[in-house]
Amino acid sequence: MDMKKIIESEKKFIMPTYSRHGIAIESGKGCCLFDSDGKKYIDLAGGLATCSIGHGNLEFADALRAQIGKVTNPTNLYYTEEQVKLAEKISGLSGLDKCFFSNSGAESIEAAIKLARKRAKKKNAETTGKIGIIAARNSFHGRTFGSLAATGKEKIRDPFRPMLGGFSHVEYDNAEAVENAITDETAAVIVEPIQGEAGIIVPEEDYLKSLREICDRHGLLLILDEIQTGCGRTGRFFAYEHSKIKPDIVTLAKGLANGIPIGVTVARDEIALSFEKGDHGSTFGGNPVVCRAANFTVEFIMKNKLMGNATANGDYFINKLKSIKSNTIKEVRGKGLMIGIELNVKGAEIVKKCLEKKLLINCTNENVLRLLPPLIIDKQTIDTAFEVLKEVLEDEN
Ligand SMILES: Cc1ncc(COP(=O)(O)O)c(C=O)c1O
DSSP states (O other), X not given: OOHHHHHHHHHHHSOSOOOOOSOOEEEEEBTEEXXXXXXXXXXXXXXXXXXXXXXXXXXXXXXXXXXXXHOSOOOTTSOOHHHHHHHHHHHHHHTOOEEEEESSHHHHHHHHHHHHHHHHHHHTTTSOOOOEEEEETTOOOOSSHHHHHHOOOHHHHGGGOSOOSSEXXXXXXXXXXXXXXXXXXXXXXXXXXXXXXXXXXXXXXXXXXXXXXXXXXXXXXXXXXXXXXXXXXXXXXXXXXXXXXXXXXXXXXXXXXXXXXXXXXXXXXXXXXXXXXXXXXXXXXXXXXXXXXXXXXXXXHHHTTHHHHHHHHHHHHHHHHHTOOOTTEEEEEEETTEEEEEESSXXXXXXXXXXHTTEEOEEETTTEEEEOOOTTOOHHHHHHHHHHHHHHHHHXX
């Protein structure tokens, strides 16, 4: 199908929920994507942080092909080796105990919310149980009803009211605001270690530590949404490792299986065991194909020291970006390969100009250019991408 036909068919047959850029992607290799006319682009959107080990990795393809040839989804009626191998890996990396596998970020949040409620009911069996969860303003946790209720963006929530009850939202990066919002009903606090969709908002260094301390003092669960920050993106497998704390529940998705849909909710034993047979489930969750993809991805990240690469090349990129002299730029910030360029203007036009120069970037919160390249990105690719960004942003002056 040629590009024009693909774009026409999308309009005709697909619900209009996405604002797409005017190209159709055919294939990828490493940090590059190719459109259906064969044009090559440097991809700094990185499948929105899903493509950790890059596009078109043939070893990855071989591993998946072999698994597909064996069995795809015997379902959770039975045990599979790939699933327990992955759970053991994630348990070890997180310092927590047990996993529940689902198929997306939002679903991993749903499981975390259900777990928090179930655990509260168990603890206070004679009461109705605590159901309150404190979340942050401008946060993004997903678009299903539970994760939407946790999400702190009115624009996303408003069209779908009434929301699931029990959620309150306070200022991000303000631990005192969390403490002031605690009531007798509060069961948990949920935050992103760095807010992604809000525009790469990096909190003060002691924020997570303060939240941990508050949760401990009040007997609350600390739930960290590492769907965007996790899997090595910030230079550690979990961003909370930078703060030397551990959550009670953590969620992962995006980068875990290099673009194959997965979600995982990980919890301490005492919490995880609140779930009893039949409390939660997923037909596709943790199937051996996606678990093979995730096992391969995590092993690849470790073997190729991609977390070190995220730190070194992330710092390199951020420092270069900071050298751009443009009145359009308000701030450059980020950690590892999770980078935001906040603008004084809306970013859509910049994204379009970069695309014309064969550079793919994303814009979030209307005025923050968001860069989430594959963790394999090298300095040479960064230099080429930087020259485009510099030219486009300096042109705006
Ligand atoms: C921090 C965070 N939580 C949750 C989600 C939702 O994930 P999904 O789109 O896989 O449902 C996202 C997606 O952008 C995210 O960045």
